[in-house]
Amino acid sequence: MSDWKTQQMIKASGWPEGPEAFAIGADFSRATAGGLVPLHWACGHGKTGLVRHMIAHGANVADTTADGQSMLELALNAQDFQTLMLLIDQLKARGGPLPSAQIQERLTQSFRGSHPNSRNRIRQTLHDWKRIARHA
Structure with a gap:
């Protein structure tokens, strides 16, 4: 993604602080001077493009x-299907633990x-994730 595309994505997202929080190599799980944590x-807020960008540059989806x-709960609260699936796919691929039964129920409901x-x-x-977890 070019700098221009990244800048446009950040601007379109409504991020209330400067774009440096999304710079390659930034700690996406650390609060900015304004107190916001970019990944959180x-x-x-269901900003799939930003989440995808941060994952591509080392964000910890298990934060x-x-x-x-x-992060799964935050995306669930935002009711954003694309962000949820992006996070689930990343967690599943990295061998992350299954979400709690309560979170699984909330996802289904x-x-x-x-x-x-x-x-x-x-x-x-969720079925695939359970199968992967059993075989791990």
């Missing part, structure tokens, strides 16, 4: 907030009334 903010919320493809993909992904 992007997951909590948690100061009060213990996972949150998209119960949405498009069948979304609903089925969540179910299948």
Whole structure:
């Protein structure tokens, strides 16, 4: 992604601080001078493009907030399917632990009334993740 594209993505996201928080090599899990944590903010606001950018440049998708919320929980609160699936795919690929039964239930319930493809993909992904975890 070119600098121009990155700058445009950051600007379009509504990020309230400077773009340096998303620079390659930045610690995306550290609070900025303004007190925001880039990865937490992007997951909590469903900013899939920013999350994808940070993952590509080393973001820790297993990070948690100061009060213990996972990035998956933040994206779930934002009700953003694309960000959720991006995080789930990354966690699954990295051998991350399954989310708690409560989070799994919230994932299933949150998209119960949405498009069948979304609903089925969540179910299948959780099923695959359980299978991978059993064989690990």
